[in-house]
Amino acid sequence: MGKILAIDYGEKRIGLAVTDDMKMIAFGLTTVATSEIFDYLSDYILKEKVETIVVGEPKQMDNTASESELHIAPFLVKLAEKFPSVPIKRHDERFTSKMAFQTMIDSGLKKKHRKNKALIDEISATIILQDFLKTL
Structure with a gap:
């Protein structure tokens, strides 16, 4: 059995999350x-059995593609070229950054730590993956 890896793509940083081997829980x-x-x-895919890669799909409220998709499309092409044996799926990522920030507040993180954009990206990837797991 393999894991599912989720990607929250950003122009500067990419948040990553992964499931357990049973594909029940998403972890940052x-x-x-x-x-x-x-x-x-x-390196990661060489060490771990990754069965599927899920990439967040930013959409507008009217369900059309976000402007960010212009940056994600070339990334997806390169991802498919580098890892041809790993299927790539897309999953709606609307509101994940806001949900990630709220998760940080709810977990009691101090204001200083909530400014950590890298942590927001990792939590966003986890939310994308946990939501994707509900579709399986």
Whole structure:
């Protein structure tokens, strides 16, 4: 059995989350600089059995693609080229950043720690993945 890896793509940073082997729970993995993501993923996928990659799909309220999709499309092409044996799925990521920030507040993180954008990206990836797991 393999894990599902989720990606919350950003131009500067990419939040990552992963499931347990039974694909029941999503865990925050880390945040990686966008420029270093393919090195990180190559190492990670070599060490861990990744069955599927889920990439957040930013949409507008009217269900049309967000402007961010212009940056994600080339990333998706390269991702598919680098890891041709791993299926790539998309999942709606609307409101995940707001939900991540609220999660930080609810968990009692101090204001200083809530400014950590890398943590927000990691939590967002976890929310995307947990929501994706509900569709399985």
